[in-house]
Amino acid sequence: MSYTIQQQDKFKFIEEGEGEPLLLLHGLFGALSNFADLIDHFKKRYKVIVPLLPLLELDIFHTTVSGLAKHVHGFIELRGYTDIHLLGNSLGGHIALVHTLKHPEKIKSLTLTGSSGLFENGMGDSYPKRGDYDYIKKKAELTFYDPALATKELVDELFEITTNRLKVIKIIALAKSAIRSNLGEELSQIKQPTLLIWGNNDTITPPFVGKEFHKLIPNSELHFIDKCGHAPMMEVPEAFNAILDGFLSKLTVPVASNL
Template identity: 70%
Template sequence: MNYEIKTQGKFKFIEEGEGEPIILLHGLFGALSNFSGTIEYFKQFNKVVIPMLPLFDLNILETSVGGLAKYVHKFIEARDYNNFHLMGNSLGGHVALVYILKHPERVKSLILTGSSGLFENGMGETYPKRGDYEYIRNKTALTFYDPAMATKELVDEVFEITSNRLKVIKIITLAKSAIRHNLGEELTTITTPTLLIWGLNDTVTPPMVGEEFKKLIPNSELHFVDKCGHAPMMEVPDEFNRIMHDYLQRLNNKAVAGA
């Protein structure tokens, strides 16, 4: 599915549909294809926005979860989005959390799926087999409950990234930053309504991570999805969209009733 990539200054992004904005943040190996089901469904009801996170373009000192959160803040300021829903998967969820801890005033709801920020089993902090296609294919398949989700196109994308020495250094730097930047002590201060959608078969951020987020974020609800790994919006898009849409509708109904 091809979407127009728009530019504004240094920012590149996708913006589809009209209505209350939903801003989607991708993970460390994230691609637009990760969100194709989300875009297609929610563009009927919302303005769906995906900023291209500069995972490999920040200088090494800014290559961190905090550096990405600052970039997202500047993007949101430049586009002047308000009253939006912020959704992040994996590292994107971690970036969303760091953003909302500093700038809660613009965010109407937070949606996390397979988010880092508390604990994660990454693809590893080392790539001893850089250039080994089979190794990368097996590692990519671990992201999903159904290994067939690791299509050749997806594996090729990851292989291309991990074959580039500079990109590998940036990935390792970001992975280490995510591990160091544990948010356990700060999550209790988040008051934004929060939806957690977790794969019961997630081996990267296992179900107990979702339960811990639920325990620490006061105004949150948790939904588990069976036969699903680390990327529910990819692996079970219909179920993911149903849960998220129901949540946003209930949130809007509550806002109308309280008006």
């Protein structure tokens, strides 16, 4: 599935469908393909928006969770979105949390899946090993319950990133920023209805992390999916979409019929 990438000022994004905005934030190694099934399912009833986060394009000073949250805020302001259903996976969830805490007024609901912000198992102190393809492949496989989902295309993409010294420095900077930015004491301030979707076999943000988010975010509900790792919307899209559908349908104003 290919999408038209739009650009306005410095922001690149896709926008599909009509209705209330459903804004998706990808993770550290995320891409549009991560959300393909989700976009196709929800664009029939929502305006699905995916900004391409400049994870490796910001200067090193702004290569942080808060720097990316500032980028998302600027994008939302420029586009004039309101009543946003904000969804983030992994680092994208962390960015969504920081944005919601700083600018809650335009966020109608929050969905987190495999989010950092409390605890995450990183790639390890030695990551990324430049030039070690098998090492990168094994790390990619850890993202999923089914390691076959770490396709050659995905591993090749990660490997290419890790052969660039400056990109490696920025990846490490983002990973360290995520660890430093622990939001535990602030999560009680989130008032939006919050959906937590977690893989029961997530080894990067294990199930206890989802339970902790549920405990700390007042108006939250938690769903676990079996045989699923760190990226449920990729690994089990039908189950993920069904849970998200049920959550959003309780909050969404229906799109007016043309009949």
